[in-house]
Amino acid sequence: MLGPLEVSDGDRQLTLGGPKQQKVLAALLLAEGRVVPLSDLIDTVWEDSPPASAEKQVRNAVSNLRNSLAGRDPVIESVTGGYALAAGIQLDATTFKKRVENARKLRKTASMRDAVHEFRAALSLWRGTVLAGLDCPSLIPQITGLQEKRLTAYEECVELELGLDRHRQLTDELTRWTEEYPLREQLAAQLILAWHRSGSRAQAVLTYRRIESAMRDELGLEPGAELQRLLRHVTGGSPPATSDRWTPRNDLPRDISYFTGRQRALDRLLSASSAPNGSNTMVISAIDGMAGVGKTTLAVHAAHRLATRFSDAQLFVDLHAHTPGRAPMTPSAALEKLLRTLGLGSDVIPPDLEDRSALWRAELARRRVLVVLDNAADTTQVRPLLPGSPRSLALVTSRQRLTQLDANLISLDLMPLTDARDLFARVVGDHRPFREPEATEEVLRLCDRLPLAIQIAGARLRHRSSWTVSYLASRLRDDHQRLKELETDDLSVAAAFSLSYEQLTKEEKRTFRFLGLIPGTDFDPHAVGALLGYAPKNAEKKLENLVDAHLLQQPMPSRYRFHGLIRTHAASLVTASDEEPRRRAALTQLFDHYLSTASEAMDLVAPTERAHRPNISRRGPTTIDMPSYDRALGWLDTERSNLVAMSRHTVSYGWPTYASRLSSTLWRYFHICGNHDDALVVHTNALTAASAIGDVLLEADALASRGYINWWLGHYSRALADCQAATRIAAENGDRSLEGRALHALGLIHTRLGSNEKAEEALRRTLAAGRATEDQILTGYALRGLGEVYHNLGKEREAMASYEEAVSVARRADNSTIEGYALRALGEIHSGMNQHGKALTQCLRSLELARRSGNRNIENRTLRTLGEIHRHLGELEESQRRFEEALHLAKETGNRYEEARAHDGAAHTCSAYGEIRAAAAHWQRALEIYDRLGVPEADRVRVHLNAVPRSGEMS
DSSP states (O other): OOOOOOOHHHHHHHHOOSSHHHHHHHHHHHHSSSEEEHHHHHHHHEEEEEEEEHHHHHHHHHHHHHHHTSSOOSEEEEETTTEEEOTTOOOOOHHHHHHHHHHHHHTOOOOOOOOHHHHHHTTTTSSSSTTOOOOOOOHHHHHHHHHHHHHHHHHHHHHHHHHHHHHHHHHOOOHHHHHSSSSSSSHHHHHHHHHTTTHEEHHHHEEHHHHHHHHHHHOOOOHHHHHHHHHHHHHHHHOOOOOOOOOOOOOOOOOOOOOOOHHHHHHHHHTOOOOOOOOOOHHHEEEEEESSOHHHHHHHHHHHHGGGGGGEEEEEEEOOTTTOOOOOOOOHHHHHHHHHHTTHHHHHHHSSSSHHHHHHHHHHTTOEEEEEEEEEOHHHGGGGSSSSSSSSSSEEEEEOOOOTTEEEEOOOOSSOOOHHHHHHHHHHHHHHHHHHHHHHHHHHHHHOOOHHHHHHHHHHTTOOTTTTTHHHHHHHHOOOHHHHHOSSSSOOOHHHHHHHHTSSSHHHHHHHHHTTTSSOOBBBBHHHHHTOOOOOHHHHHHHHHHHHHTEEEEEEEEEEEEEEHHHHHHHHHHHHHSHHHHHHHHHHHHHHHHHHHHHHHHHHSSSGGGGGSSOOHHHHHHHHHSHHHHHHHHHHHHHHHHHHHHHHHHHHHHOHHHHHHHHHHHHHHHHHHOOOOOOOHHHHHHHHHHHHTOOOOHHHHHHHHHHHHHHHOOHHHHHHHHHHHHHHHHHHOHHHHHHHHHHHHHHHHHHHHHHHHHHHHHHHHHHHHHHTTOHHHHHHHHHHHHHHHHHTTTTTTHHHHHHHHHOOOOOOHTOOOHHHHHHHHHHHHHHHHOHHHHHHHHHHHHHHHHHHHTTTTHHHHHHHHHHHHHHHOOHHHHHHHHHHHHHHHHHHHHHHHHHHHHHHHHHHHHHHOHHHHHHHHHHHHHHHHHHHHTTTTTHHHHHHHHHHHOGGGGO
């Protein structure tokens, strides 16, 4: 909370929800474990005139926070009359206070350097104003108190550092603090003293005049007696004499006027440079990143900010690791250049590298020098150039990760969208980016938020006053022309990438090029090994080298991906350098890997349904260890976007059999994971592929699979058309198994639409097909479907018998999906018979099966049924929680029918609470969805809404 409100679990940033939840959490955080009464939380959220439902809304906010912050241990505890943070929660404010206390104890023992270290560690926890961006007037006293503690701690720290003669290092920092707090007399006094001891009497007097003017203008007061005494001391004394005849030198390139963003990296550079005078630690900061990401710009900007701390010299040398037409500068040549800038002639510069390095370090030992070593090739080139004294600072930039340097390592990534937008607007220099915000965001996306690309795009727009941002975006949309658009006379994104590419080995170049063929978003060593014919370990080594060269990203261990523009560059290189048969052969090997691994995964995820999937034999070696259901489902979840991309690519570019077989392999996986939009793409592509092949049974298979998905998505007319066509084709070609699967989907659609007689007919035919083919899975699904039809017709005895038989069949076949569906339905029936205990047991078992198998569709239905059971039991808070979970999951999976059912159930629970307005809102949303779906549930909800009093009649 020492800055914008953030909560993290390890490296993972947690989502907190809207302002209401954030305000509740902020109040609990500021209490630091003390109980916050419910009434105080209401005041925090609404300030004045809270609504009648305020207490309920706060409890809901706490419930939502618990879900968002869910982990091994509870984060928020309920206590009598309110809430409190659980013990053991790590707060930055608490850590800050402890470290400040430690610093004060060390000061008492005269351990001044250690005390400064603790103060600085405490102050480094601050990221800005307490709870920045959160408007909470009732929390202002606590926020102000924390801010005051920070100011006091900083002043105490500076007092100690001035006592340690660190006045030169403090002037820059103190200047910024006095600008932020212009009426703080203690800060002004410390800055005046720091300037005076640095020999800058004029700056000291100017500092006094600034606070004098501010106090007169804003407070009508004169500076205090202590400040006035300090001014007399400064103006009556004289700055320390100096015997150093060295003439200060500044070789830094010009700082750009539109420098934008990179605040965290800049803060790290500036803070790392503040090495204590007595420290024996040499200060080095190494900035790495991909071509065009702004390494040199950041280093130069930071160097200008740091120039006053290194008053003897600010030096810059380009080491030419990636300069067109130039070989990288040798360390010996770089040292000669640096020594000459210090005034040494050729008669004293030794020829040997080691001796030159020793002389360089000796010269810097008596000076305060900042040196920027730009465009470094590697650690070997840089190491002889590093200062040996803590009085000096080296800033290094490189496209390679210089992990072997003992340095403050900073890796730059693409710019955040806000910073990218600001940079673009500054480069353009007029209002066009603000007039077309959507087009501006498209340009930034097409530039991949890469600073060099943004700078070039902005410069082109700046010099073409007739262009609009939309027109620029249209020119950048063409993947084949984008890199050509991103170049000017002296700047080119493609040229910058090419310089990195040319530093690779022959095999690394081949790897880089062929990675540009992969249609998916990311890849692992197994996929790359299949693409290129490498063993996974060999592929991983090459991928890691590309990461070190900043030509690839590694978002998580063993997963790699391109930046967008670099992918375009790789694709253009492989097209230009490698013949089409080689490219096609590589992709075929990749698709074989994905298809065969997906088949092996499905054999573990749905082992009882092998008969409903194609028999796919692996053409290459098995490289992925998949010993369990969880590992198999995890692989499918991880690779889902890549499998969808494979489907698109194979149907579009001449691999139709792969598109068809992928759909036939994955159809049950999509039922489990609930990613229905992806499923629709895969099955539609399979249908196109089957038509191209001319295989009617593959066409029927794709139609049946797509029919299921259209049913889930609420596209019932499309689902009917798909399943009727699939049933007809399968029957005409004598495929009873496929016919049964299509009939089952048809039965589900008729059930949803309230056509129970048609549903019963279709499901009885499904049951007959299952028994004729001795297919227990098809039989089980038919029995479950018939149970739902009987339940809808009020035939509870037949419904229970059908569901119970489905459970028996499922257990014999070891199929947890059918069992989970049937148990949930039995729970629903028993709840309707007021047997809520039995219903709860069955639904909790169904939920366990759903979560163990990752089946989000069963989980969705079961959560909704549990909400109904808890409402019948009078457990309204738990009921509401279950409906909220069901609603969230339905939205996430795109299941509109279950979304409406969750709204409907939540409305009943709100009504039981007496929250009539909230109930009406839920019913209204449910009705809108039901009406769009064209299902009979709409009439029932309409009755409830009509019974709700008009707003004027509500109390």
